[in-house]
Amino acid sequence: MGKLIARRLAVLPVILLAVAAMTFVLTEISPFDPVQAYVGAENSVSVEHKQEIAHAWGFDQPIYERFGRWISNLAQGDFGNSIVAGGQPVAGEITSRLGASVALVAGALAIVLIGGLVFGVLAAHFRGTAFDWLVRTLCYFNTASPSFWVGLLALYVFSIELNWLPAGGSSDARAVDAGGIDLEHIILPMIVLALTQYAWFTLFVRNTLLEVLREDHVQFARAQGIGEVAVLLRYALPNAMIPFVTLVGTNLAELIGGTLIVESIFGWPGLGKLSLDAALGEDLPMLVALTLAASGLVVLGNLLADVLYRVMDPRVREATR
Amino acid sequence: MRTVRFWSVVSAALVLALSAAGCGDSKKEAAVASGTLVIALPSQPENLNPVQGDNVYEGNYKFFNGLLRYAKDLSPEPDLASELPERSADGKTVTVKLRDDVKFHDGTPLTAKDVAFTYESIVDPKSASPLATLMDSVDSVSAPSPTSVQFKLKRPDPAFEDKLQIGIVPERLLKGKALKTASFNRKPVGTGPYVLKEFSPGSRIVMEANARYFRGTPKIKRIVLTAVEDENARVAQLEKGSIDAAGIVPKLAPRARRNGKYNVMEIRTADARVAALPNRDPVLRDAAVRRALSLAVDRDRIVTGALAGAGEPAYGPVMKGHWAYSPAAERPYDPDKAQSQLDAAGWKRPSGAGTREKGGKKLSFTLMYPADDSVRKDVALAFASDMDKVGVDVKLEGLSFDVIEKRQDKGATEFGYGTPYDPDIELYSLFHSKFATADDDPFTNYPRTNNAAIDASLDAERSKSDQDARKQDFVKLQEELANDASWLWLVRLRHIVVISKRVKGVDPQVEPHAHGFSRGTSWNLEDWSLDGKD
Numbered sequence: 102m103g104k105l106i107a108r109r110l111a112v113l114p115v116i117l118l119a120v121a122a123m124t125f126v127l128t129e130i131s132p133f134d135p136v137q138a139y140v141g142a143e144n145s146v147s148v149e150h151k152q153e154i155a156h157a158w159g160f161d162q163p164i165y166e167r168f169g170r171w172i173s174n175l176a177q178g179d180f181g182n183s184i185v186a187g188g189q190p191v192a193g194e195i196t197s198r199l200g201a202s203v204a205l206v207a208g209a210l211a212i213v214l215i216g217g218l219v220f221g222v223l224a225a226h227f228r229g230t231a232f233d234w235l236v237r238t239l240c241y242f243n244t245a246s247p248s249f250w251v252g253l254l255a256l257y258v259f260s261i262e263l264n265w266l267p268a269g270g271s272s273d274a275r276a277v278d279a280g281g282i283d284l285e286h287i288i289l290p291m292i293v294l295a296l297t298q299y300a301w302f303t304l305f306v307r308n309t310l311l312e313v314l315r316e317d318h319v320q321f322a323r324a325q326g327i328g329e330v331a332v333l334l335r336y337a338l339p340n341a342m343i344p345f346v347t348l349v350g351t352n353l354a355e356l357i358g359g360t361l362i363v364e365s366i367f368g369w370p371g372l373g374k375l376s377l378d379a380a381l382g383e384d385l386p387m388l389v390a391l392t393l394a395a396s397g398l399v400v401l402g403n404l405l406a407d408v409l410y411r412v413m414d415p416r417v418r419e420a421t422r
Numbered sequence: 423m424r425t426v427r428f429w430s431v432v433s434a435a436l437v438l439a440l441s442a443a444g445c446g447d448s449k450k451e452a453a454v455a456s457g458t459l460v461i462a463l464p465s466q467p468e469n470l471n472p473v474q475g476d477n478v479y480e481g482n483y484k485f486f487n488g489l490l491r492y493a494k495d496l497s498p499e500p501d502l503a504s505e506l507p508e509r510s511a512d513g514k515t516v517t518v519k520l521r522d523d524v525k526f527h528d529g530t531p532l533t534a535k536d537v538a539f540t541y542e543s544i545v546d547p548k549s550a551s552p553l554a555t556l557m558d559s560v561d562s563v564s565a566p567s568p569t570s571v572q573f574k575l576k577r578p579d580p581a582f583e584d585k586l587q588i589g590i591v592p593e594r595l596l597k598g599k600a601l602k603t604a605s606f607n608r609k610p611v612g613t614g615p616y617v618l619k620e621f622s623p624g625s626r627i628v629m630e631a632n633a634r635y636f637r638g639t640p641k642i643k644r645i646v647l648t649a650v651e652d653e654n655a656r657v658a659q660l661e662k663g664s665i666d667a668a669g670i671v672p673k674l675a676p677r678a679r680r681n682g683k684y685n686v687m688e689i690r691t692a693d694a695r696v697a698a699l700p701n702r703d704p705v706l707r708d709a710a711v712r713r714a715l716s717l718a719v720d721r722d723r724i725v726t727g728a729l730a731g732a733g734e735p736a737y738g739p740v741m742k743g744h745w746a747y748s749p750a751a752e753r754p755y756d757p758d759k760a761q762s763q764l765d766a767a768g769w770k771r772p773s774g775a776g777t778r779e780k781g782g783k784k785l786s787f788t789l790m791y792p793a794d795d796s797v798r799k800d801v802a803l804a805f806a807s808d809m810d811k812v813g814v815d816v817k818l819e820g821l822s823f824d825v826i827e828k829r830q831d832k833g834a835t836e837f838g839y840g841t842p843y844d845p846d847i848e849l850y851s852l853f854h855s856k857f858a859t860a861d862d863d864p865f866t867n868y869p870r871t872n873n874a875a876i877d878a879s880l881d882a883e884r885s886k887s888d889q890d891a892r893k894q895d896f897v898k899l900q901e902e903l904a905n906d907a908s909w910l911w912l913v914r915l916r917h918i919v920v921i922s923k924r925v926k927g928v929d930p931q932v933e934p935h936a937h938g939f940s941r942g943t944s945w946n947l948e949d950w951s952l953d954g955k956d
Contacts, residue, residue, distance in 0.1 A: 132824070132828060133824045134824070134827075137823075137824070137827065137864075137865075138824075139550070139552070140476065140552040141476045141552070142792070142823035142827075142865060143823075143837055143838060143839065143865055143935070143936070144476055144552060144865055144936075145555060145556075145848070145851040145852070145857075145865060145866045146552050146554075146555045146865070146866075147555045147558070147851070147857075147863070147866065148863045150552075150554045150555045151863070153547040153550070153554065154550040154552070156547065157547060157548055157549070157550035157602060158550055158602070182602075182603040184468075185468055186468065186608075186623065187468045187469035187470070187471075187474070187607040187608050188469065188474070188602045188603040188604065188607050189603070189605065189607065189608055190603075194623055197622075197623055198623055198624060201624075201625075256652070256654075256655065257654065260655065260658050261654050261655065261657070261658040264658060264661060264662055267659070267662070267664060268650070268652070268654075268655035268658040268659050268662075269650055269651075269652070269655050269659070270625065270626075270648060270650070270664075271625060272625075273664065274460045274626055274646045274648040274664060274665065275458050275460060275646065275664075279620045279622050279628075365651075366652075368624075368649060368650060368651055368652075368655075369624075370622065370623065370624030370625035371624070374624055375623075375624065
């Protein structure tokens with residue numbers, strides 16, 4: 102196991118470097134103009150001054166020079182300065198917004214896992230009934246609905262029309278203390294983010310359970326006279342869950358990607374909104390840093406999943422010992 | 423054994439996830455500050471340093487003062503200056519005397535050196551300031567005494583007083599620093615009525631009354647600026663009472679009025695919606711066609727329809743009531759005349775109906791607008807239906823400005839422009855042929871207007887300082903613009919501002935198109951009070 106972790110961690114810098122280079126190339130070939138993003142639309146700035154602005158920020162340098170400078174700055178722990186953050190250091194801006202995104206993603210993950218397990222198990226237990234049918238239909242409906250639509254609909258129904266929940270932001274603007282996250286404010290974005298992953302996970306739990314229930318060792322347990330609920334929870338579910346652990350890694354990556362849309366809809370002050378602002382503002386230092394952070398998280402998430410997989414499945418544990 | 427291990431892993435993961443999600447919940451019962459005014463902006467300002475401001479109208483956010491400011495009637499009046507500036511006979515030397523009782527938020531006194539530093543920083547290429555173009559008339563700035571600043575100009579810039587309104591920053595905190603990356607940009611220290619208390623990125627900006635403000639401490643002690651991007655969400659938050667003031671779109675005004683807790687104000691503005699008709703477009707290149715299109719626009723109907731009454735017709739770049747306005751340049755709605763002019767230009771309707779054609783080519787073009795702006799979309803729709811009535815086919819495309827600028831010469835674009843201040847600030851770079859050539863410069867002279875008569879009147883008004891003499895040039899300019907018609911003015915908006923009835927003392931100025939916190943409705947924010955309390 103230690104060898105596995107060491108090997109994966111050794112590859113991590115290589116992956117991150119490749120991701121960084123790729124981000125540089127992608128922004129370079131994108132048709133958007135960072136100077137125009139900087140001065141804003143419908144704003145008269147002469148061509149000469151635009152060239153000065155490009156020079157001051159280094160937009161006019163060739164891509165390999167900018168990449169080289171970025172690497173050497175990074176070696177000294179400097180991620181550069183962000184344009185969309187008023188010229189402030191990238192690292193500081195990311196740290197100050199990290200908490201909001203972590204809370205959102207963690208909450209959504211909890212909803213996906215708990216909700217998916219509960220409804221997946223129930224649907225499997227009541228397979229073929231109206232309840233099973235309802236769960237499945239809602240899941241198919243959910244899978245077919247894009248998250249920006251679900252988000253806008255939720256905002257419209259629960260905030261704007263019914264006025265039950267706040268329409269955006271992470272806390273009461275009148276609060277004395279800074280940086281709080283109110284439960285009332287996080288509910289809607291968290292649920293909408295969870296809904297991006299909830300359906301397939303529920304269906305996955307249900308279908309895998311049904312397969313496992315047909316296997317010999319489960320039949321054997323039944324034959325011993327153990328009750329159906331106990332069979333389901335103690336014998337079938339743990340076996341059905343082994344592939345699921347790997348999927349949590351993917352799940353996490355999808356949830357992080359989902360924050361881009363969800364945070365923008367709900368004005369959530371996290372990294373998803375920041376990523377979108379950075380992309381629209383052609384803010385390369387911020388974009389690269391956020392892409393790296395996301396890639397790092399995905400790699401580590403997958404590593405964690407693999408480790409858990411070994412912890413939970415004795416066969417794999419034996420094989421990799 | 424295996425079962426136990428499985429459930430312990432799952433429950434550990436859940437506990438971890440739930441505790442992370444719940445980490446902020448403890449603040450649920452957090453104290454709410456009394457005497458707070460919450461204002462919702464469409465987006466959070468990235469940078470609070472006036473030297474880094476996007477345009478001359480923004481950037482003070484009540485943290486700073488300029489040398490001058492606009493009075494309620496938009497006449498310049500002294501702010502940090504002790505009296506109005508003096509100009510030399512040739513108009514190229516401007517001397518400003520400063521008040522001697524002004525202190526920055528950190529207690530240090532304001533001196534002429536701070537003023538000189540501010541203006542030098544704007545023109546310094548290293549600052550990457552978008553305001554540099556605006557300051558192109560400045561040759562040098564000096565501080566002959568602690569209370570006197572002298573500007574040497576390259577030309578007798580008649581609009582220079584308008585440029586003396588940029589917030590003054592303290593030299594002591596910024597000298598020798600790279601301004602574009604200074605931490606000052608989010609920790610501003612100015613002389614203004616409010617002091618920054620908190621800048622939470624993506625969330626809110628909190629400011630508190632400046633106890634040593636030279637005009638006396640503002641009445642409202644604490645102001646929170648929050649960002650609410652969605653126009654419907656802004657109204658919902660007003661109804662819920664989580665914000666006290668916001669700008670909203672006209673079609674939501676009735677909903678805000680029904681609520682009863684708010685004053686819903688229609689603020690007169692210079693903010694025009696104008697279709698730029700590019701001179702290199704295969705159809706729009708003919709001035710006769712462009713003039714006919716202008717006659718075919720039923721501007722009154724756009725006001726009553728798309729703007730729900732919150733606006734007025736616009737025929738040119740200067741707003742009605744402005745000293746430079748020329749009623750002679752108005753081109754009233756006349757669809758019959760438009761039809762006959764299009765016929766005369768060779769664009770005939772094949773069977774008396776349908777889209778006009780000339781030599782097998784259809785009289786058809788695209789009108790682009792920024793997709794996220796619902797008011798612009800409604801104006802564009804109304805425009806297209808007016809065009810359809812005279813046999814002109816207009817295809818609408820909602821895009822981002824990044825895409826629009828790439829298509830500069832292909833089809834029309836709906837822009838928003840307009841200033842109620844000195845027209846020279848905006849009009850020179852919009853219409854002068856000097857700005858018509860470059861391909862990487864879409865927001866100066868977008869339709870590539872290239873008209874010697876327009877250039878001549880712009881150059882003439884710029885060379886004089888006497889307002890009556892300049893007015894004659896502006897009258898000429900408006901007439902020539904109406905004849906050239908590569909800018910097709912449609913309407914001027916009224917901005918709908920909703921403010922809680924608890925707030926007293928609101929007395930709006932006429933607003934420009936792009937305005938920040940030191941202009942328009944909030945120009946006298948420091949004089950507002952809550953429930954009439956001092």
